Amino acid sequence: MEVDREDGRSQNQLRPLACSSNILHRAHGSASWSQGDTKVLAAVYGPKAGTKKNENPEKACIEVIWKPKTGQIGKLEKEYEMILKRTLQSICILTVNPNTTTSVIIQVVNDDGALLPSAINAACMALVDAGIPMRHLAVSICCCVARSGLVILDPTKLEEQNMKAFAYLVFPNSVHSVLPEGSLSVQGEPIENGIITSVTHGVMSVDDYFYCLEQGRAASTKLSDFLRRNLQQQSTDSSKAG
Amino acid sequence: MGLPNASGDLSTEVEVDAFRRLFPLRFFEKHLLESIRPDARPLGRARDTTIALGAVASANGSALAKIGSTTMLAAIKMEVMAPSMETPDEGCIAIDFHMPPICSPIVRPGRPAEAAPVVAKQLSDTILSSGMINLKELSLVSGKAAWMAYLDIYCLDADGALFDAALLAAVAAFSHLEIPVVSLNDDGKIVLSEEQGLSEREPVNKEKRKVNLGSIPFSLTCILHKNYILTDPTAEEESIMETSVTVVLDSSSQLVSLYKPGGAVLAYTSAIQDCIALTRQRVKELQKILEEAISGMEVD
Numbered sequence: 349m350e351v352d353r354e355d356g357r358s359q360n361q362l363r364p365l366a367c368s369s370n371i372l373h374r375a376h377g378s379a380s381w382s383q384g385d386t387k388v389l390a391a392v393y394g395p396k397a398g399t400k401k402n403e404n405p406e407k408a409c410i411e412v413i414w415k416p417k418t419g420q421i422g423k424l425e426k427e428y429e430m431i432l433k434r435t436l437q438s439i440c441i442l443t444v445n446p447n448t449t450t451s452v453i454i455q456v457v458n459d460d461g462a463l464l465p466s467a468i469n470a471a472c473m474a475l476v477d478a479g480i481p482m483r484h485l486a487v488s489i490c491c492c493v494a495r496s497g498l499v500i501l502d503p504t505k506l507e508e509q510n511m512k513a514f515a516y517l518v519f520p521n522s523v524h525s526v527l528p529e530g531s532l533s534v535q536g537e538p539i540e541n542g543i544i545t546s547v548t549h550g551v552m553s554v555d556d557y558f559y560c561l562e563q564g565r566a567a568s569t570k571l572s573d574f575l576r577r578n579l580q581q582q583s584t585d586s587s588k589a590g
Numbered sequence: 591m592g593l594p595n596a597s598g599d600l601s602t603e604v605e606v607d608a609f610r611r612l613f614p615l616r617f618f619e620k621h622l623l624e625s626i627r628p629d630a631r632p633l634g635r636a637r638d639t640t641i642a643l644g645a646v647a648s649a650n651g652s653a654l655a656k657i658g659s660t661t662m663l664a665a666i667k668m669e670v671m672a673p674s675m676e677t678p679d680e681g682c683i684a685i686d687f688h689m690p691p692i693c694s695p696i697v698r699p700g701r702p703a704e705a706a707p708v709v710a711k712q713l714s715d716t717i718l719s720s721g722m723i724n725l726k727e728l729s730l731v732s733g734k735a736a737w738m739a740y741l742d743i744y745c746l747d748a749d750g751a752l753f754d755a756a757l758l759a760a761v762a763a764f765s766h767l768e769i770p771v772v773s774l775n776d777d778g779k780i781v782l783s784e785e786q787g788l789s790e791r792e793p794v795n796k797e798k799r800k801v802n803l804g805s806i807p808f809s810l811t812c813i814l815h816k817n818y819i820l821t822d823p824t825a826e827e828e829s830i831m832e833t834s835v836t837v838v839l840d841s842s843s844q845l846v847s848l849y850k851p852g853g854a855v856l857a858y859t860s861a862i863q864d865c866i867a868l869t870r871q872r873v874k875e876l877q878k879i880l881e882e883a884i885s886g887m888e889v890d
Contacts, residue, residue, distance in 0.1 A: 401701075402696055422707075423707040423708070423710055423711040423714075424711060426704075426707040426708055426711070427707065427708045427711045427712070430704065430705075430708045430851060431851045431852065433852070434832075434851045434852030434853060435851070435852035436852070437852060437854075438833075438852045438853050438854045513719075515848075518852075520856065537858050537859065537860075539856070541858060541859070542856025542857060542858050543850060543856060543857040543858075543862070544850075544852060544853070544856060545850055545851055545852050545853075546848050546849065546850045546857070547849055547850075547851070548845070548847050548848050548849070549715060549719065549847070550719050551719060551720060551721065551840065551844050551845070551846050552844065552845055553843075553844055553845065554843070554844075554845050554866055556845075557845050557848060558859070558862075561859070561862075
């Protein structure tokens with residue numbers, strides 16, 4: 349069962365990824381992430397002293413500000429801020445710098461589908477650039493379910509609107525370890541199969557969702573490799589400059 | 591105090607409340623080891639749920655839903671408006687969720703709750719994408735007039751599982767909704783016709799009718815903590831163990847939404863399958879409760 353996608357991609361093919369970091373000079377960490385035409389800019393300022401009133405002072409706090417490309421800030425932006433905040437809180441080691449606030453600002457440059465996953469990827473790269481201590485990275489992907497039950501990855505905005513349902517999935521990045529294979533698995537599954545965040549939109553069957561999870565996991569391995577190469581290259585570049 | 595494994599020495603018995611405040615996680619974990627929670631519920635049981643229809647007499651449809659202490663009041667008002675150009679024969683539903691200061695000590699007039707716009711958007715997405723209401727049913731005169739339903743949900747007591755209670759209240763309000771009778775007057779405008787025989791022309795819809803509900807969505811929020819899955823958390827449990835998964839299933843077991851916004855615990859396939867199975871059971875319970883509430887109203 350083949351699905352004809354407008355840009356000629358196959359069902360599991362991602363759009364061309366591009367990522368660059370340390371692009372903003374005043375920010376402590378910054379990154380720009382683009383998947384095809386969707387482009388997001390992320391900046392990290394922190395850790396700064398003090399936490400907000402309702403937050404726990406024994407842990408570091410993460411604050412997210414989402415700036416849309418056009419228009420006023422509404423419920424959609426507030427929802428994205430909350431999802432991003434909780435995702436980043438689960439990957440950062442919050443006990444290292446207690447009673448501090450780290451601000452993550454997301455600026456949408458262009459929205460052509462899979463906006464929230466691009467923002468999560470950009471925010472992770474910016475946090476790495478700022479040197480915030482993290483357990484692992486969050487790798488995020490969007491999966492769409494077509495009416496025929498086929499799952500396609502990384503849709504454009506037109507595809508997102510025409511599909512029956514879509515899911516934004518965030519997984520931890522793949523692990524390269526010197527330890528033997530069985531020791532890092534939880535409940536018989538490797539760590540990178542666990543879901544950090546899942547947001548679905550539209551009605552799909554439970555089996556469709558599990559199929560999305562499988563495809564998402566396979567794609568997150570490819571994304572993890574891309575991130576690894578990118579970060580390794582940056583660290584060798586900066587060591588040459590120094 | 592009801593601690594199932596009271597260790598016997600008086601000093602811990604006297605300070606249970608202090609222990610609960612000072613070491614909340616350890617307090618809960620002591621209970622979880624015995625597969626029970628501080629309010630004596632087993633891990634997989636939700637709190638007592640009640641629905642009262644027709645709570646707001648001036649609204650076209652309303653309901654008060656309580657899950658444990660979490661209380662939500664939903665009311666629907668209908669207004670006639672011109673439909674948009676792209677969808678001339680469809681009505682519109684506007685959903686808003688409010689958390690007034692009465693519901694929780696952390697909400698003050700100058701400090702709105704962070705959760706309010708997020709739950710409002712989630713509710714909006716769930717109700718509109720589940721296909722419960724066919725918007726074409728809300729049309730009056732194609733291209734000229736259609737119904738706009740304003741659904742407002744007020745949280746009166748926020749004690750965890752806000753989305754579950756709000757969705758239940760919204761669904762109950764829609765099942766209680768009666769579309770009022772209207773007719774065209776001389777100017778070609780739609781007016782409410784209060785009594786029979788007063789209007790000059792035929793009423794557009796003959797009698798107050800109920801909306802046909804398609805597949806109704808029901809939800810269940812679960813908290814993941816280590817290997818435990820706790821269903822229907824209270825506010826205290828939600829603040830201590832932060833990883834929550836909300837599953838929304840409709841009456842034909844289709845997945846309307848699976849919402850897990852971050853959280854320190856990763857959800858593996860087995861945990862997701864358990865959450866979905868727990869939600870299926872909960873859907874049956876909630877369907878029964880809703881049907882009893884509706885049939886209770888009809889007897890009157």
